[in-house]
Amino acid sequence: TKSNTEGFPHNLIELLDGFKASKTLFIASKLGVFDILNGESLTVKEIANRINASVLGTEKLLDAAVSIGLLQKLKCLDDEPVYRNTEQARQFLVSFSPQSLHSYVLHCNDMIWPLFTHLEDAVREGTNQREKAFGKKSENVFQDVYCKNHDVMMRFMNAMHSIAKITGRDVATAFDLSRFRTACDVGGCTGAMAYEFTKAHPNLSVTVFDLPAVVEMKSHFQPIEQDRRVSFVAGDFFKDDLPKADLYILARILHDWSDEKVHELLSNLSATCTLGCGLLLAEILLDEEKTRPSRAQLQALSMTEGKQRSATEYSNLMKKHGFSPVHTQYTNNLLDVMLFVKDNQA
Ligand code: SAM
Structure with missing residues (x-):
């Protein structure tokens, strides 16, 4: 039987979970899951071993990624299930694919996410929260943050590069x-x-x-x-x-x-x-x-x-x-x- 869900706040429930889905994408990218699944189908244990993480945690991350359409899970008879990239993950999330958004995903995790954890203060004060998020006050993010540190600059440039490549x-x-x-x-x-x-x-x-x-x-x-x-x-x-x-x-x-x-x-x-x-x-x-x-x-x-x-x-x-x-x-x-x-x- 079909339950009557008219009036149920589906959009709100989706919003409540939105940050969990974003973070699943960020961490799967950061741990290199999409890269090791490039052209391969692997079991949880194989993936956990390659990304140097716990089997339990890896399984939860992979299943969450499957549930939001980033990976596929395949089960053959009695064999252990294997995971593989969706077509979209292959095209946009593998770090070395020509249209990769990998660097932009990492930019969102490393630079944008910390700012949003201070959103309440940002709204109360009407200012960006770079000092709270990164421990440094900056008037001009380009001159004061990106240009001061080679790795931060590379990460920023990689992120810009990946968006410019797909929109250009x-x-x-x-x-x-x-x-x-x-x-x-x-x-x-x-x-x-x-x-x-x-x-x-x-x-x-x-x-x-x-x-x-x-x-x-x-x-x-x-x-x-x-x-x-x-x-x-x-x-x-x-x-x-x-x-x-x-x-x-x-x-x-x-x-x-x-x-x-x-x-x-x-x-x-x-x-x-x-x-x-x-x-x-x-x-x-x-x-x-x-x-x-x-x-x-x-x-x-x-x-x-x-x-x-x-x-x-x-x-x-x-x-x-x-x-x-x-x-x-x-x-x-x-x-x-x-x-x-x-x-x-x-
Ligand atoms: N136009 C590029 C794109 O669409 O991919 C990059 C956009 S990025 C958000 C902003 C760019 O402006 C960065 O490359 C940054 O270094 C540059 N920029 C910021 N302040 C600048 C300044 N005072 N003079 C020249 N370039 C500057």
Whole structure:
């Protein structure tokens, strides 16, 4: 018989368990479960042995991962059951797969999770909780945290790289960019996004502009087949001259900064732009009521000094610097895209 569950708060029960599911994904990734199951089906004991963990704990972790669709469990007659990756785990969770999100998963576990354990204080105080979470006060997370420690920087760059690799193609192909010959990816990090742009646009060259400590590490992230149309310049986008280009790309940059800092950056950028220059913005765009998508609103709770904005809010910021919106594309991907053109000397 079917029980009557009308009115039962399924969504609330799912939310109550949400953090357990996230942590299952984080820890299975951190312990290397998806890597050792790459192309193999193994028993609990074999997996526990390889990840150097207890059999009991490993079994619970694996069964939890099966229950949320990350692994499959197969049982043949009297044999011990074996576990294997789902197709999605093979594609996105194995650390060495081309589209791997492994580094971003670790970033969520190591950098974002500790901030969210202090959410109550963050809300009461209206500030990010980096000092409580990591023992260090920091005004500017890029300069004060990432650039100060090689391992932390590598982890951050790996995380950015993995997201840029899976979103870059849709960002690069959102609009017809054939009239542009040179682009500057402002805050372009490892160059992953720049490579997607040169792949999609055979006549485009892209200069990646980022902090010196980031540019120094670029060799760790270059694809085997390097493209001479991608180059790197080090500097600070608030103060230094930006490389000359026909098109400027701002991907996942502005949401990190207050309106005041965004104006600083845009006035620097606007100063190097001639009329007709393009500006391509890639961000999660809030709807005009600013209630969705929840992905943007949940990200905002980490309380960086920045904020999530709607297309109208981004357009208003841009207009003050002489850029008018030309196209907006809401993708089904992690990033929406807007194209602006510089049409007056603000
Ligand atoms: N655009 C890349 C992407 O979409 O994958 C990376 C986005 S990441 C959230 C922000 C980037 O801005 C980092 O690479 C960081 O180093 C860079 N950045 C932060 N402050 C900067 C500054 N003052 N000057 C230049 N780059 C900066």
